[in-house]
Amino acid sequence: MPRPLEFTQISSDAFKSWSRCKRQFFYKHVKKMQWPADIQHFRLGRDVHKLLDYQARGLDCTLLLENAPMDVRVSWQKLMAHPVAHLPVIANEWAFHVPMPTRQGFTEWLTGRIDRVARRDDTVLVIDWKTGTGVPRNPEVDWQTRLYLYALVEVAQTSSAADLNLNWNGPLQPEQVQFVYVEVKADSHSPVREVVVDYNTAKHEATRQTLSAIVSAMAVEEEYGLPDNRQCPDKFCAYRSICGIESLN
Numbered sequence: 001m002p003r004p005l006e007f008t009q010i011s012s013d014a015f016k017s018w019s020r021c022k023r024q025f026f027y028k029h030v031k032k033m034q035w036p037a038d039i040q041h042f043r044l045g046r047d048v049h050k051l052l053d054y055q056a057r058g059l060d061c062t063l064l065l066e067n068a069p070m071d072v073r074v075s076w077q078k079l080m081a082h083p084v085a086h087l088p089v090i091a092n093e094w095a096f097h098v099p100m101p102t103r104q105g106f107t108e109w110l111t112g113r114i115d116r117v118a119r120r121d122d123t124v125l126v127i128d129w130k131t132g133t134g135v136p137r138n139p140e141v142d143w144q145t146r147l148y149l150y151a152l153v154e155v156a157q158t159s160s161a162a163d164l165n166l167n168w169n170g171p172l173q174p175e176q177v178q179f180v181y182v183e184v185k186a187d188s189h190s191p192v193r194e195v196v197v198d199y200n201t202a203k204h205e206a207t208r209q210t211l212s213a214i215v216s217a218m219a220v221e222e223e224y225g226l227p228d229n230r231q232c233p234d235k236f237c238a239y240r241s242i243c244g245i246e247s248l249n
């Protein structure tokens, strides 16, 4: 029976889980069963993102850096030596909620938070800082890439700059936008790496169709089954002890 979704926010991680394994999606995004996480796994990324947020606001980071761990300071120095960190900032930590009509007549909401939106010449960059984690293996088709590009263009085409809280005027065409992963490792030798994904109108419309189809499928799903091939697609999945995959193999 078609229905509004039982959860209110559809993130890039929800699309990843849905594509990977419906059972994982059910535990994580419908029932919201979250296992306690070790904060040490996120500390470096959290600290560097916080510093970048301060930098975007024009605040002095000196005191924070004096007391920061070495890996944070090394990452920070490398980022500050790279031009991408000094591009004019349009928005930082930009949270979006983009409506997505379903084929059943409901409206669901796509959500996320973009690390930074910046301008390089005539191009608007969707920047994602990668500290501690690497760039996705196939960035062009990664759900984060696709959702964030879609969201920025969609909102910029349908809202005023004031509504967006974006320092940007005029309609934004997909061809003017790029996604940039900026990877920085906390060592003294590896350079900061930029991975750029171009965007265009054809990709935007294809993403719209794909997202709409998936959100509509989410609205009628009732079984949330294990993968048809009985193979677990995620060796790091937290739900292995309860999902039933081990009893199938």
Ligand code: SF4
Residues within 6 Å of the ligand: 020, 021, 022, 023, 024, 226, 227, 231, 232, 233, 234, 237, 238, 239, 240, 243, 244, 245
């Ligand atoms: S352990 Fe594997 S099969 Fe089980 S829920 Fe997670 S991803 Fe799916």
